[in-house]
Amino acid sequence: MTTLRAFTCDDLFKFNNINLDPLTETYGIPFYLQYLAHWPEYFIVAEAPGGELMGYIMGKAEGSVAREEWHGHVTALSVAPEFRRLGLAAKLMEMLEEISERKGGFFVDLFVRVSNQVAVNMYKQLGYSVYRTVIEYYSANNGEPDEDAYDMRKALSRDTEKKSIIPLPHPVRPEDIE
C-alpha cells in the first residue's frame, strides 16, 4: 500500500523522517547526483498515500562481466520508523534484485555494520549470506573504534552454480575490495 516510483532530486527535501535515523547516512549532493545520473533505475522511493516518504533504496551495477563479477550493489536502504514491519525493505530489495537480473548480474551484494543485527538478520531472511568480513570498513568519528562490515551476497539466476557466494575464509581490508 505504497506508491513505488523513481527517486528524484526533490525527494531530497522530504526525506528527513527517513534520514534522521542514526544508521542512515545523509550524503553530500554529489553522491546522490552521481547515482541519479548513472543508475537512475536503481534509486527507488516508496511514498505513503498521505504523501510521506516511507523509505528508499539506492543501488548500482558494477564489476567485470568477464570475471563473472558483474553485479547489483545496494548502497543504501532505509525505511522510516513508522513504516517498518511492513515488509517494505524486502519489497525494495526484491525490486533491486529484479533490475539486476535484467542487467544480467551474477549476484547482488551489500555492506552492513556487523553490529546492526536487525539488518543482518533481515538480509539473511531475504536469502543473503555473509561472503566476507571487511575489517574497519566504517570509520567512526567520535573516538570510538572503527567498525567491521559484513559483505553479504545473494546469487542471481545467471550464477547457476552459486559460485559468487562461496564465503571467503579470511576477512579482508577495505583497500582490498574493489
Add this chain to the structure above:
Amino acid sequence: MAARGHVQDPNDRRLRPIYDYLDNGNNKMAIQQADKLLKKHKDLHCAKVLKAIGLQRTGKQDEAFTLAQEVAVLEPTDDNSLQALTILYREMHRPELVTKLYEAAVRKVPTSEEYHSHLFMAYARVGEYKKMQQAGMALYKIVPKNPYYFWSVMSLVMQAISAQDEKLSQTMFLPLAERMVEKMVKEEKIEAEAEVQLYFMILERLGKYVEALEVVQGPLGEKLTSELQSRENKCMMLYRRLERWAECNALSCKLEIVPFDPDDWQFYILYFDSLFHLIDQSWAPPQEGLESQEGEVHASTAQAISFMKDRIATEEAKESKHLRGPYLARLELIRRLRERSCPEAQQLGEPLELMFQFFVKFGDKPCCITDLKIFLDLLTPDQHVQFINRLMEAVPLCAPGEDGVALPGDTRALQRHLCVTQLSRSLGQQHALNTEGKLGLIKELKAHYQHGLQFGKSCLKTELQFSDMYCLMAAHVYVDLWLETGESNMLWQCLGLLEEGLSNSSSNAQFKLLLLLLYCRLGAFEPVVDLYSSLDAKHVQHDTIGYLLTRYAESLGQFAAASQSCNFSLRFFHSNQKDTSEYIIQAYKYGAFEKIPEFIAFRNRLNHSLHFAQVRTERMLLDLFLEADISSPLEESVKSMSLCPEEDDIPWDSLRDNRDLTVLVSWDPKDRQLNEEHKQRSLEEDTLWLRLRSLTLRLIGCVSALTHPPASRNSEKTTENGVTAKPSSLQSLLSQLENTLNQATQLTEKQLQYPFVGPVASRLAQALSSGCCQCQLSSLQLPLHLQELETTGLDESTELQTQISNLFKSLAVQLQDMLEKCKGDLLEVKDGQSKPQPFLLENLVYFVESVCIVLWVSNYCGSVLRPLKSSLQKKKKKKKEASTVTPPVLSAYQEFSSSLQSLLNQALEHIKSQELSLTALELGALSLEGQTQSEAEETFTKTAMDKVHSSYLRSLQEIGELLKKRADTLKSLKI
C-alpha cells in the same frame, strides 16, 4: 589529478613530482618544483599552469590568473596543459574560460574526438545549449557514434526548455529535435534505451501523446527495460493525458492484480479516477472487439464495488502477509462515492466498522495511525467516542494496577493501544479535555511510557524504545496545557519529560527536535547546539531543517553559535553550484537525459533557497555587528564581504521555501494542523523580514561608503569588490526600507497562530514591537541630511540643522524606549515558580543591533561635522569674535553622543544586574507546584532548568561583551 598520457612522454616524468605535491596539498613545494623545471625547460607550459594551480590554492588568485593566461594565449594543444587549465579554471569558478580553451584546441586539431568532446562538456558546464548542439554534431561528423548525435538532440531539447518564448520551443527547437530522432529511426540506427527515452521526452514535450504511445508500445518500446514497469508507467501517463479512461482503467486494474507489486496505491487512485470519468461520460463498450486495448474496463459503480470485494476476498483467503491496500482502497471508494452522493457507498459497509476491522488486522503496525488518519473524516462527530471505545475493546490490556491504568502485556498490544491513543488525539478528544483531564491523561501516558520501557531493554542505542511515542504525546499534552494556561511549570515539566525520554532512547530524533524547539521558544540556545549536532544533520538537511538553528541563534544573543550555524549552511550552498554542473555532464555521458532538466531545476531550487538568502544576509550583518569598527574599520569589513549596496543579489520573485515544516511529528486534529495558509503566511513573513534585513545591510554599506568614499581605481574589478554608493541609492534604499516596514506592520496586525510544531514565527513581530526597525530606519535617514548639510554648510542651513537636531533627539528617545523594553527579569520568580521571559533577551539583542548601526551612522555624522566645526573655529579666530552661539547641529550632536554614553552605561548595568540576579537564583529552591512528577522526573526537570539558566547567562555575557566593545568606540565620535 594525475595526467594520463597514452604514451609515456618525458615531460610526464618531469611533471610527475609537481602533480604529486599538488595531490598531497603541498602547494608550496609544487610551486618551487615548477619554478625549478621552468628554469630548465622554458617552454614546458604545463609546468606554468601547475604552478598557477599552486598559487591559486595558496590564495594568490591574481598571480595565478596572469600566469594561466600566459599559457592560454598560446592556445595549447597538449593534454597536460589543457587538463591542468581546466582544473584551474574550475577552481577559480571561471568555467567559461574552459570553453575558450577547447575552442582554440579544436580549431588547431579539428579531428580530435577528445577535444571536441571536452568542448561539448565545457559548454554543458556553462549551459551554452546552442553551442552544445553544434559541438555534438561536429563530434558526430568526426566519429559517427550515436551518443554524440543524441547529445546534440538533447541540446536542442535544452534550448527548448530554457527558451523564454514557449512558441519558439514548440515550433522550432522541439520539432527539429523530433526530426533528428526520426531520421535515426528511419535509418534504423536507434541503439540504446536512452535514445528511446529521449525520443519519448521530445514527443511528450510536444504534446504528441498518440505518437509517444506508438513509440512505447512499438518495437522501440522494447528497449525500455532498465526501469521496472517502465512501459506500463509510460502508457498509463499517456492514457491520462489523452483522457483514454477506458485504457487507463483497464491497465490500473491489471496492474493492481497481476504484476510485480499488487499493492501499489497510485494504481488504485488511477483506477478510481478513470472509473468516475467513464461513469460521467456514460461510457459503453464498443460493439465488437475488445473493451479496450488493455482489456476489461470497469465503468459502473457496481463493477467497482465488486472489484473491491474481490480484492478483499483474495486478501481474506490468505493466511498471512495481508496487504493493506485493498482495505484502504475500499475506504477511498466510499469517500469518493459519498462525495458524489451515491447511495451505493453503503454496500461497501459502514466506515466505522471497516476501520475497526482494519485496526484488528493492522493495529499492531506503527503505520496504522498514518493509514487511518486520512479516513477519519468518514466518521460523523457523534461516532468518535463510539469508534475509540470500539477500538479499545480490541486492545488486550492487563487488569488495571494500583494507579488504575490498564497496561499492555507485549509490544503488539502496546502498539495497538498507542494507535488508539493517537487516533483519539487526531479526533480532538485530548484537546477537548479540561486542565484536570489533561493532567490525568499525562499521568496515564507516562504510566504507559514507563511500563513500555521494559520491552526495549535489549534495544541497541541506535534503536527506538517501543513506548517512545507515549512520552512524545505526553509532551504534546504538556505543550497544549502551557499554551492554554500560560503556566511555565507545564513547560518545565515537558522539558524534563523529554530529557528523560532522550536519556532512555538516545537516538530519538523526535525528542531532540521537540526539545530543540522548546528550548528555542524559551530563549535558551545553548542546549540547542548539542541537540542539533546530535541529529547529525548534514548537507541538504542544512537547507531543510537548518532554519531551526539559524532562526534563533542570533536573536537570542549567542553570536558565536550563530556564526557557526550560518557557516554550516553556507558551506553547503556554496558547493552546490560547482557540484551540480559536474553531474549534469555525467548525465550526458550516461544518457540519463531526463535527469538533466531535473538537475538544473534542483540547482536552481538550492540557489534560490529562502534559507540560503537568509543565512547569507544574516551572516554579513552578524559579522558587521561583531567586528565592524571593533576589530577593523567598518569600511574594511564591508569591503571584505564584497557587499555592494547597489546590487540586490536575492532572487525575490523566485525564492523557494525548502524548509521541512512537517519534520516534527504531530497527531493533532485536522483543524489544528499545518495548512497551506500557514505555509504561505510563514513564507511571506520570512520574506519580508529578509527584505528588511537585506535593505538594512545594504544601507550600512552605503553609510560605510559615505564615510570612506572608495578611491577611484581603474582596474575592472572595482565594481565587483569595491563599494560604490551614489547618494541616489541611499535615498532609494531608504524609501524601500520604509515601504517594507509599513508592509511588515500591516502583516503582523493580521495575527495568525501557527501550529506549535509547524513553522517557527519569523522575527518580524518581536522586532517591530521592540522598536528596533523604526529606530534603525531613523538612524539610517540621518546620513541623507548630513550630506545635504555638507554641501550647504553651517551658515545658511538653520532649518536643516533643526531637522537634524530633532532627529538626534528622537533617536535618543527611541533608544531609551527600546532599553526600557529590555528591563525585567529573564527568569521571573513569583510564588516560588520561575517564569522565563525570553522576549527580554530578544529585545536586548535588537537594542544592541540598533546601537551598532547608530554608532556607525554617528561616526559618519562626526566625520561631516568635524571639518565644519574646525572651519568655524578658524573663522572665529580670524574674526576674533568673542563668542558666537554654537550652531544647533553641533550642540545637538554632542548632546546625542553623551546620551549614547549614558544609554550604554545603563544597558551595561542592566546586563550586569541580570547576571548577578541569575547567578544568585537558586533553582533548587523553586517548587514545581501542581505537578505530577516523581523524584526521578524532577531531576530531569531541574536539569532542563539548569540548561536554560546557564544559557541565559551565556547570552547575557555575549551581549554584554559586545556592548562593552561598542561602548569603547564612543570616544571616536568626539568632534
